[in-house]
Amino acid sequence: VQLVESGGGLVQPGGSLRLSCAASGFTFSGYAMSGYRQAPGKERELVAGISNTGGSANYSDSMKGRFTISRDNDKNTVYLQLNSLKPEDTAVYYCSARNSFFRYWGQGTQVTVSS
Secondary structure (H helix, E strand, C coil): EEEEEHHHHHHHCCEEEEEEEECCCCCCHHHHHEEECCCCCCCEEEEEEEECCCCCEEEEEEECCCCEEECCCCEEEEEEEEECCCCHHCCCEEEEECCCEEEECCEEEEEEEHH
């Protein structure tokens, strides 16, 4: 099982990034996917989640309207579009796959918002 995040980097406040998470080793379409983040000295927090079919999504209140989660089950990939980024969005962003029995985590990708 692998979840490989990419797309992180350094961006100025107000900028955008598109994070990708490529999955392999399990039946991707059978798993709900989520994005989490962890800032230095803080607990890991949920950013957004999307159902296994992509038919429904949910967002943390503080990120609603700025971030969008989507998935392509043909490509076994989930995407997190980050817009209007703020310095407080600086964190390591993780993707996670979950079904009734298992949860998998990626290794994370660093997002730094700074001028």
